[in-house]
Amino acid sequence: MRGAPSGPTGRALDVMELLGREPTARLRYVDIVQALGLNQGTAHSILKTLSDRGWVARDPVDKTFALGPALAALAKKADKARPLVSAARLVARDLAEELGFATSVIELVGNELLVLDFYRTEKSVPAPPPGLKVPYAPPYGTAFAAVATAEERKAWLARRATPSKAVGKALERALELSRERGYDVDWTTPAVAQLTTLVGSMDELHPTLLAAMDQILLEYTAPSFEESGANRPVTSITAPVLGIGGHARLGIAIHPISRIPARRIQACGRRLAEVTGKIGTPAASG
Structure with missing residues (x-):
């Protein structure tokens, strides 16, 4: 597809792909920042948006992040599509x-x-x-x-x-x-x-x-x-x-x-x- 890629979209997808590499692993905020080389403000905005949409889930006890329920629902629809x-x-x-x-x-x-x-x-x-x-x-x-x-x-x-x-x-x-x-x-x-x-x-x-x-x-x-x-x-x-x-x-x-x-x-x-x-x-x- 022609045209320049979107930087913000790419960073959000980087977070999703990072969490998806090891579905059973639960990453902390600092782990995500360090792994992707993001600044804290950008990482916070991305994680908040993804969490609000259900793409990412945050554990209320240990504060770690994992893939969210919205992704599972979309995956089922993708299989049909x-x-x-x-x-x-x-x-x-x-x-x-x-x-x-x-x-x-x-x-x-x-x-x-x-x-x-x-x-x-x-x-x-x-x-x-x-x-x-x-x-x-x-x-x-x-x-x-x-x-x-x-x-x-x-x-x-x-x-x-x-x-x-x-x-x-x-x-x-x-x-x-x-x-x-x-x-x-x-x-x-x-x-x-x-x-x-x-x-x-x-x-x-x-x-x-x-x-x-x-x-x-x-x-x-x-x-x-x-x-x-x-x-x-x-x-x-x-x-x-x-x-x-x-x-x-x-x-x-x-x-x-x-x-x-x-x-x-x-x-x-x-x-x-x-x-x-x-x-x-x-x-x-x-």
Whole structure:
């Protein structure tokens, strides 16, 4: 959307997002001021307004703040207004029980990927919590970019951390594979994920580090898992939920975060593509 963002609105939303990161945590006034770098007057005005509207609740005993009842009421209405999200949540929850891996529902919001919901199993390891945001830039969001328009794919590719032509070609091949299969496999380890985020925020990079970054992305972009018998480290398997026009703003992910057999990866991916295909619309061409 064009136009300048509203600073006051952004600060109010920052407060809501801060309280929403850990729904069970109760933050004091000073905690909110320090976490968001607000001055006391601004923080007081925001919290009073949100409290008066029921968006934030203040405990009368310990004076801490938490999300309020008005937000819960609005969330119920939002579920009815966004049936595709509700359907994706049900599918993700059922897949966690069926496959034994943690699952999540992801939404593309602007140039960020937002984790809407996360479903754990007894044996699953920790995975991205609800509210987590990551940049919609390579290697993140391949499943979304694979079904995007040509213009959107080009913009996604341009946001990669390195200008290497070899990496660009590998990413284009990853998009092709994801579109053909109906799902994407993310091999990126937490350490590599942290490194790509760091590199993406740097204006200048030593040529030696840039070359190393190129190699890492090439190795993790689109390895072949068609070789039977091999166990591969998999962070997530993601399939897009297609909306109107055949493009994706939602996705469902499985989070093995472990080494699993190649055949198991394929089976999980096919199952994921199957169930997301049932709640989405046919893919658009181009």
